[in-house]
Amino acid sequence: MGTHVIKMPDIGEGIAQVELVEWFVKVGDVIAEDQVVADVMTDKATVEIPSPVSGKVLALGGQPGEVMAVGSELIRIEVEGSGNHVDPPQAKPVEAQAAPTPAPAEVRAESPAVPSQPTPAPSAAAIVPRQANEKPLASPAVRKRALDAGIELRYVHGSGPAGRILHEDLDGFMSKPHTSSGQAPSGYAKRSDSEQVAVIGLRRKIAQRMQDAKRRVAHFSYVEEIDVTALEALRQQLNHKYGDSRGKLTLLPFLVRAMVVALRDFPQINATYDDEAQVITRHGAVHVGIATQGDNGLMVPVLRHAEAGSLWGNASEITRLAHAARSNKASREELSGSTITLTSLGALGGIVSTPVVNTPEVAIVGVNRMVERPVVVDGQIVVRKMMNLSSSFDHRVVDGMDAALFIQAVRGLLEQPACLFVE
Known part of the structure; x- marks a missing residue:
């Protein structure tokens, strides 16, 4: 050997x-x-x-x-x-x-070895005998589910690599009756447990980047509401006609298209700033970072050359990149080189947000959720689909007037979506 x-x-x-x-x-x-x-x-x-x-x-x-x-x-x-x-x-x-040095024979004789037990199947209700201080392997999402359900993960068998506990293992454990202390207590039971989570890996990188961005960038945010009634009608019509052959469209590729068109008149916003060298680089190519939330934290895969992509081409690439990021399969090249970032929480988007600029970029466009509400149009109260854009900029590079004009340009394109396709 x-x-x-x-x-x-x-x-x-x-x-x-x-x-x-x-x-x-x-x-x-x-x-x-x-x-x-x-x-x-x-x-x-x-x-x-x-x-x-x-x-x-x-x-x-x-x-x-x-x-x-x-x-x-x-x-x-x-x-x-x-x-x-x-x-x-x-x-x-x-x-x-x-490994520790084996104990002498006479000591081992006082503590005979316990025969090994077969590992239960992932769906079994048997309790896994782990030590109280042993921390089983599990993703943050699995840990949160277990915490919400009042389940101690040390009692759950893991079927993943190196005994990693998967969502299926937690599902199997929760579906079986248990008689040990691994039984989930009532949601209102008194609790005294706590958990320390080391800030390592992606979580550490996120913390470092956010801290660095807030320390170095002169942030300011600008919020504008947009009537997306016509845009949503166009999206649904295109999905009805071409969804089966070309794929379904979300709002994101329309937003990317609006940013690409608007940036033609605002090159100072599609830029990166090297504050140590005191150099601003204005980019012709629009490489849009798509902020993506995964189990382990926030990642920003990059939609490259969005200025040259079609509506469906960009939509397909956004879907591919999001899947790669969420499954931890995105390459270094796919996670670097963005010139401006688009961030959206979808249905959880709230009314207003203040996104953090993704340095060394100088702008990030944030999308809040779309809601139906009454608005006044030509003196009449009508129901329209409304959505806010909450965007942040680096005031060292972008003036407030330019930021407002850029967002107003995006607003005009989204409210009159035919203009997105006029050259």
């Missing part, structure tokens, strides 16, 4: 160090070739690290949240053959570091 050492790979773009986000294996696990062993994060994306060999995990090189240099030891694996690593003479064996 030999030892194979996987080192932190060079992910490119001159990156010298990355953050270790999550392990999917533990010491003693037997893994297969190409199995993902860890997630690491650069400044732009989460990257999966697969194992190039099959074998048994001997040691892990770091803890989640630790920043590791490219080329440092990530994991050691016991393999058939000679492996790719030989310890120096008299070096302490890796096995001794990865």
Whole structure:
């Protein structure tokens, strides 16, 4: 048997160090070739690290949240053959570091081993015997569901990689009767539990970027209401006629189109600002960042060259990018290079919001929810579909008048949607 050492790979773009986000294996696990062993994060994306060999995990090189240099030891694996690593003479064996020294025979005799129990199936109602301080693997969305339902995740069997608890595992647990302390209490029961969540990985990157943006950017916001009655009628008509052949349209591709057309007259808004070099770069290409909420936090995949895309082409690409971001499959290239950002909470959009500029950009357009309400048109009270745009700008680069004129241009295009297609 030999030892194979996987080192932190060079992910490119001159990156010298990355953050270790999550392990999917533990010491003693037997893994297969190409199995993902860890997630690491650069400044732009989460990257999966697969194992190039099959074998048994001997040691892990770091803890989640630790920043590791490219080329440092990530994991050691016991393999058939000679492996790719030989310890120096008299070096302490890796096995001794990865596991505690066995107790003497007479001590072990006083505490006989408990026979191992078979792992219950994911849908079984059996309680998983974890230690009280053992934190099972689960996504933030699963943890929130369990917290809302009053379920302690340490009692739930995980069927995912490395015992990760999935939504299906939680569904199976909740559908079965339980007699242990894993039983969900009443929603009004007195609680004294708490949970500490380490700010690592994507959550750390989001926190750093938001803090940096608020510290460096001179934010100001501008809110305008828009009558989207005609636009919504056009959208529904196009979906009825072309939805089956070209795909369904949401409001987002129309908003992107309006931004593209309006930006022709406001190049100072489709810009990035290097405040250290004191240089503003105005971009001809419109690369629209689409703010996307996933289980792990906010990501901004980029719709490239929106100025050249058709309504359906941009719609299809927005859908693809959103799926890639939510499934943690978006590449670094798909998460970088935006020149202006569009953010929407859909039906949860509220009345007004104050979005944070996605630096080094200088503008972000926020979409609030569409509602029907009475408005006055030509002296008559009528019911119209209304929607607010809540947008923020970097006042160091964008003057208030220019921001207002830009949003008014977007408003005019959306209220008279035929103008979106007039060249």
